[in-house]
Amino acid sequence: MNSTKIIISEATPVPTAVRGDSAAGVSQARQAARAFTDRLVPTPCPDVADTLVLVVSELVTNALRHGDGTFTLRLNAHPDAVEVAVDDTSPRWPRMRTPDLTGSGGGFGWPMVNRLARTTAVTHRAAGGKTVTALLSR
Secondary structure, three states: OOOOEEEOOOOOOOOEEEEEOOHHHHHHHHHHHHHHHHOOOOOOOHHHHHHHHHHHHHHHHHHHHHOOOOEEEEEEEEOOEEEEEEEEOOOOOOOOOOOOOOOOOOOOHHHHHHHHOOEEEEEEOOOOOEEEEEEEEO
């Protein structure tokens, strides 16, 4: 099932929301993140935009892989930062683990997100599940 929905307002570049339940949703989340940065004023440098797309890709992939198979991505701009928030319905929090250097087991994404972000947070949602948030410098 692929029921990815992208909500982007042309009048205001923020906030942006993407909901997905498949690998195609990850691609659409990356596209939405790129479109989001393209509409920010001032436009962030290419490295900042690439970092945002990478963090979005990692967090929504983790929600699909380790959560229940669905995600909601929200992007918000602040004067000096961009906030990436990903909801899923799994109560399990991300954890640091030893990366699998054979390439079959992962373990690289969450540590990378924590290195790239100014701050990260995980909070329980009243409706169940969690929200993983990363704040990136602009």
